[in-house]
Amino acid sequence: MANAAVHEYNKALYAPLAEVDPVVQNIIDKETWRQYSGLELIASENLTSRAVMEANGSMLTNKYSEGLPNARYYGGNEWIDELEQLCRKRALEAFHLDPAKWGVNVQPYSGSTANFAALTALLQPQDRLMGLGLPDGGHLTHGYYTAKKKMTASSIYFQSFPYALDPSTQLIDYAGLASQARIFKPRLIICGASAYPRDWDYAALRKTADEHSAYLMADIAHTSGIVAAQELADPFQYCDVVTTTTHKTLRGPRAGLIFFRKDGENHKDLEKRVNDAVFPACQGGPHNNTIAGIATALHQASQPTWKAYAQQVVKNARTLASELIAHGYKLQTGGTDNHLVLWDLRPIGLTGSKVEKIGDLLGITINKNAVSGDASAQVPGGIRLGTAALTSRDMTEEDVKHVADFLHRSVQLALLLQKEAGSKMLKDFVRVATTPQDGKVGHHQVRTLKSEVQTFARRFPLPGVVGEIKRPEGIPEDD
Secondary structure (H helix, E strand, O other): OOOOOOOHHHHHHHOOHHHHOHHHHHHHHHHHHHHHHOEEOOOOOOOOOHHHHHHHOOHHHHOOOOEEOOEEOOOOOHHHHHHHHHHHHHHHHHOOOOOOOEEEEOOOOOHHHHHHHHHHHHOOOOOEEEOEOHHHOOOHHHOOEOOOOEOOHHHHOOEEOOEOEOOOOOOEOHHHHHHHHHHHOOOEEEEOOOOOOOOOOHHHHHHHHHHOOOEEEEEOOOOHHHHHOOOOOOHHHOOOEEEEEOOOOOOOOOOEEEEEEOOOHHHOOHHHHHHHHHHHHHOOOOOHHHHHHHHHHHHHHOOHHHHHHHHHHHHHHHHHHHHHHHOOOEEHHHOOOOOEEEEEOHHHOOOHHHHHHHHHHHOEEOEEEOOOOOOOOOOOOEEEEEOHHHHHOOOOHHHHHHHHHHHHHHHHHHHHHHHHHOOOOHHHHHHHHHOOOOOOOHHHHHHHHHHHHHHHHOOOOOOOOOOOOOOOOOOOOOO
16 A cells, blocks of 8 residues: 555545455355355356456456447556457457457457347347247347247347247257248347257258348357367357357356457458447446456466366266156256256156255255246246356266255155145245144255255365355354
């Protein structure tokens, strides 16, 4: 600190969080304890590194820098320009791209804003797009709507027509998509999903797009870390635009990227259109601290060890799938090619909502998810599971077998609780799970299984944390 005296009203600027705001510090400590004591199985989550956290919490948060490197609307951006140019370079390197053919915008605040900026760049209002339907594993930002409501900007501002899975295989129906496209005549086809456990046939999608002079855009938010490791098919070989989040399998901070082609007559002004769509069309000044975190994550994804991490993520997912199948459960597509497993609970008479809830009570963090054939995405019949975060905690196949056993036991416990509740109402299910009931054993079994899950989870390190993790104030001794 400089020698000059600090005014009383500025002294808080130099004090640590625990001193300035112990309430917020305690909430952070409790969340750290939750992550340490449980199993993170949400497929859209991962556990980022200490280095990324340090970059994301740095002095860079202070700087405003609307615009692009060397073309800012504010002064004092020489080091911000250096950072953003570094991040761009690392993004292209991480995905093995030729900078003469590809460019990237690293400013999007999230995957959703990246997707809408990409649509803004590629389409005019009310142009037509096709994306995988939400109940079949697509994403809200790919044009989702219901019979009564246009749910997101992608369906509000553009005309959308969903393609689907083949009911007999539960794989993308590429022939059906091509047939629908001949009727709908889209300007854009979006490939990518939030709950599709298989790889993509980008060549087939490119053929359909070319038939209608349409753009092809891949949203690889879920799989980008595995794509970077070259363990899945390469969308860059066929697509005009590729978007991704940075916090899922790429294991960075929460943000988005937009890659765009620069070569060829069809792409001669695409760089400007994408950059203008990000700013000023869709968002304001970039979050420079987050861009620093992205740059660090991309540097990590370019190391020789990254391929081994991505391979282990897929091995763990396949182990999880095979173990659940061995227990007699049904998985959509019967397995996985990536980090994700989609578990169909309808054959055993449970909803995704109840299994998500029992998971919360046990320290197994999962999310309810629609499966193909669900009448409504609001009442999903399945659970989506992912192995990226488990792998970041150093779990391998044998460990994942234990996780699969916990999942099996939690589902069997959910069936017991549903029976003891005497109804299929979620509130009754929660009541018997959380409070002792005369002559019923469900609550006791919840506490027993929770203890086993916690003991298992605490055997593994938690990325970003150095030293002993202590039980924070507000967490009971038996939790």
